[in-house]
Amino acid sequence: MSTLTEKIREAVQKVLAEGLAEVVLGYTQGSLPYRNRVTAVNTPEETSKLIWPSFGVLNPANVLHKLKGKKVALISPGCVSRAVVVLCQEGQVKRDEVYLLGVPCPGMLDPSKVRDLGKKILRVEDDFKEKVLVVTSEGEKIVAREELLRQNCLECRHPTPPVYDELLEGEARKPSPSPYQKVEEIEAREVSARWQWFQEAVVSRCIRCYACRNACPLCYCPTCFVDDSRPQWVGKTRDPVDTALYHLVRAYHLAGRCVDCGSCEAACPMDIPLRLLTKKLEKEALSAFSFESGLDPEAPLLLTTFREEDPEDFMITQELKALGKI
């Protein structure tokens, strides 16, 4: 058993016994050796089902809306902590209603990379440091962890949670030195080639199941724009124009908010590289405003903030002052 799993169970027992939370969200073993499932634990006896996962690809902060009114603790690697921070900043969750049990994250494995290692995957043993043993129907393979990590974990800048109530001991991955390499590969192409990539890799493959939206911890609009019927902003079939509109608006709505937990991409049943869209906007927020989301619950939000000295020509405060009007 991984020592992190032991530490988590011990910490969760304490959290429940001391009444720091009524329910704890974490991960349990899934139905396949390369899948884990989000689960809720309500009593100390149930903690034995919790594990530190290799394949914790969905962000459990996404389940918070189902537990409204309860104090919830979350097993929080960097991206879970950051998603909760954004939810706090946006007034969706009160900071004192959640308990963040921080975990320095060694990165999660990509289920599809492991699935593709053999016809049938029988067992996966992860040392959470360097190596993964994968037992397949054809034999055993030892693979370097780095080769099996999820792309967003390879590009993660905050494996250690920036905000927490308690931080478990452990060794996190080093923050990625080149988080935008994949984005830059697309950026380097001609406009028409980028449009073609968007059409082929994203639009033509999408079946409009909205798994990406529903998996996102920050997509919480009571009525999503695609579900509005008066007026109806966007058609509901897989028409490329409608599908493109959905993906563009979804991505833009996450500008300056997305914490790159990768849930959208992991949730997609068609393996669409959805993160590249949100990652591009993350890069824009960083380069234009030196802004990274989800680091401080007290900090102002990127897109709802302004300063009087902002250079845009619609900021007329300075002008009015010069005229003596304010």
Next chain:
Amino acid sequence: MYYILKREDLRPWLEAINREYTLFVPRTRDGFGPYEGELYLEGKTRLSAKEFFLPWREPLLVYEARPGALPKVVEGPVEKRVVFGVRPCDARGVILIEKVFSPDPFWQKRREATSLIGLVCEEPGTECFCWAMGVNPFSGEGLDLVLVPHEEVYLVKVITEAGKKLLSLSRAEEGGEEAFLSREKEFKAKFPVSPALEKLREKDLMTIYEAPFWEELALPCLNCGACTFLCPTCYCFDVQDEVVGSEGVRVRLPEACMFELYSRHASGHNPRRSPMARFRNRFMHKFKYFLDEYGEPLCVGCGRCNEECPANINLWDIVRAMSEV
């Protein structure tokens, strides 16, 4: 009638079919497409063969968007087409959907225009359980021909006259009955029907409906449409009016019972408002309502839901809970 087709004769056969008909094949793991050489035979496709009968956009009516204008019914697709490589689970899905859709003229036209050539799997996929849902892949149900990969050949069973005509375009030779039947017998002995189905038939509907397990099992569910859209038996649909300028088209498209909008009434009231209620409805429909109505579960055991569910919801957790409550 049984035939033997050498594996190396498969491609020339497909080419021959493609010269006379529009041929669709599994092109990649994603799904089917027109035959252009690409052929994916390693396992089932992500999108099932139901897409041929319940397409993502089925125009029903066209109309001029002005008061008093009368709509015109769309004629629907009539082009003859052949689909090769349909897995027996998917073919069975078509039969189950037909129990509901048989009076629908658009469904009928698509069925009449389409021949299906089935392909039995070399071995069950990771999440496959067709047998547990009572599917016999060797039966050829819903198909015109069924092929069984066997050593260096395909064993072929002819199901319909249309199938026989298609096979006449190949170099297949008569024979292989014994091998086919023994493979079928072997399969049936090894893979039994799930005892859960019998239990579900006997269970009282309200006992399952009101059972306490639903909240817990539904907790991780995202209420997205991945399972319903990939499922070869989910047939729920939406009807939309698409109006551009003065031209209107009324289209039918797949819809998912997992969506809040699916059950929301015009008044704003939603009888299945909670995510749990929608989750419960999907499984009640498949394993109780449909079972009670038609005598069979609305599931063919293809396992796509289990494989692709983002939240790793496993159908068996629910079926077990429902049958043992």
